[in-house]
Amino acid sequence: MDTPLYDLHRSLTPAQLAAVTHVQGPLLILAGPGSGKTRVVTHRIAHLLNVGIPARQILALTFTNKAAAEMQSRLATLAPGQPVWMGTFHRFCARLLRMNAALVGLAENYSIYDMEDSRKMLISVLEEEGVDLSHTSPDAVHHAISWAKNHLITADKYVPARGLQIGRIVERVYPKYQQALLRANAVDFDDLLLHVATMLRENPEVRADLDKRYQYIMVDEYQDTNLAQYAIVRALSIDYPNLAVTGDPDQSIYGWRGANLDNILDFEKDFPNVKVVRLEQNYRSTKAILRVADQLIEHNVRRKQKGLYTDNPEGEKVRLFAYPTQRDEAEHIASQIAQEIHSGRRRARDFAIFYRTNALSRQIEHSLREHVIPYQIVNGLEFYQRKEIKDVLAYLHLLNNPRSDVALLRIINTPTRGIGKSSLQKLQEHARRKQIPLLDAAREAGLIKELNKKSALAIAKFVAMYDRLGESVLAPLEEIVGKVLTETGYREVLQNSEAEEDQERLANLEELLTAAREFDIRNPGQGNLEQFLEESSLVADTDAWEAETDKVTLMTLHAAKGLEFPCVFIIACEQGLLPHERSIKDYDRDKLEEERRLMFVGITRAMERLQLSYAQYRTFRGLSAPTVPSMFLMELPRHEMDQSSNLAALNATSDWEEPEGDVDFDFGANVDDSSQLPAHDDEYSQLDEPRPKKQREKTLTSGLLTAADLLARQESPGRKVPINAFKHGMTVSHPEHGLGTITALAGEGPKRTATVQFFGDSQERKFRLLFANLTPVEE
DNA sequence: TGTGAGTTGATTTTT
């Protein structure tokens, strides 16, 4: 049933309503922080549906999976069951490319290389070309290529900018890199966009079809679009220019990734007759917080003037604290949080701590642990980036795309099977000479003269194993993953290892199996390997953040965008960190303004309480040094803020709530203050024990049970062992066949099936667990 | 060929 219109529109302000009810023609929504933007977007989609626009004509593009999921779930309550396509740019492009791969010289089973993969590929190209890297690094070259791609500059069009040192190298290597990718039937992240943009430009009829197909396009966070994304959206909005974008120039923080602020600043020029709606009322923060944010961002030149206001209460003063050391900073923040939690005033999830770089989280973590405060970190090492996961996925990648050399290189000797560096080199040599994929070269190992017998045999065995795995590509994902773990010996190696680290890896792989199983449930039917790989390639760190758990959140300022918390701490507001030194050193105003926006984003996450702080002394990269407070702090309305130097408070034993008196905030005093901080260096390094690996744990599953799980848990009459007790790699016994090992599991509930390899049996056997007479064997 | 110690070199943000 459609939601009646009046219901949908109730509780919207006039400005919001104007945006929601705009249907035909371009629309620009300038949405300040906390202005209910997501609400407006989802209501607008619901409105479009209400006025009879088919769901399949609507497309909503976001930058993160999280944002897409958020929208999806909100829309689900407004307009249940409507198949509106929502997702990230990259995912959308992956889809389009899948359907039109041939147009850009790819096969439809192409692989998506992540940063690590494409970097490896680039390095091998650089080596092949014999490029001298003494004055640059592979990463710099990579970045330059990425920059070019984001600016729609293809390999054949690349002309080095004058004075750009690296230009010469890029000019030479970019085409080779691109060829290598095509040969491997692979794309990097940037290619997803570039290929689609190219495809739309060169195939007018395809473009027209898609334009017609997606008549109503919405783009979230438009200020973060780069030229490629702009071109794509533009190309799909020519015949049907019903493009609605939302964004805030003041929250553009991805310039370094090619985001082009002009896209939003010039939107009105690009699309004539655009309707502009400004959402300036903030529903999130107190007046005090908003004033601080506003004053800071006033210092930027490249922006659209915007008046932020709120009807929220004045609230408490924003705090600006100077601590002697980072340890004091962390300790005091942790104590404040602990006290608020213990007093029952707030819960752990109400707090967030932001910092400019990931490395800054360590001290905070340490203090939070000391105070036994639960926290979650959104940081670099996410699930799909872990070695063991990437290894196993590489097997899957190679199964899906036999031309993926990067995948092959990753696993041909993982776990080790006697194929060393020199053998590999010879193999690569051979592949290069004949211009064939490595896997094909491996098939000819016996014919390669340079290879000794032993190596050739090892390679042949690898190929045989690969082909054996290949027989299962149409099986459910869980089964494929299980097979990979068993057949490759990967599981066995870890099981036999004493190292705690390896046990953890085993647990992570168990999680991967669970993920595969959940995927199978979501996607019944055959041959979904490709889709599974695509999904796993396009997930990001911040997607792992869980709003529901009751934990303090630690994250970078970048990751914080789009979120809100009652209490926010921004630490290390120091020159060189925020703004980051790289944005200061070449006096680039744009870069500096981006740093300022970053701080603006951080500040505007806070609803009720905000504390900015810096340490007068900070140990960074093992070196301790006095700091200079962030220049941005000078731009704030300091007179109306609570400025305390916390030395006094730190000496007090009990009450943290009221930091002692308003000591004047002296920006110069910190530098020569080292006398009162004797030898803290050593002392701290002792305290600073390495972060336990456990902290990395991130759950892929919610812990919720599906109906099928429950079913599986039920004890069926006549059997002692619940179906769930059977795990991959487990030893089991069978009255007829004797002892064996479970090599794969698949299916759900009564259909759950185990594949067992019995000892001394030449082939595997499959059993329905519900009926089979299998028993786990205690080891 | 594989392992481990030792050294180096780099350290922003991420789809």
Place this chain on the structure above:
DNA sequence: TCAACTCACA
């Protein structure tokens, strides 16, 4: 500080 990479040795 730490991870990635090199190089020497078994």
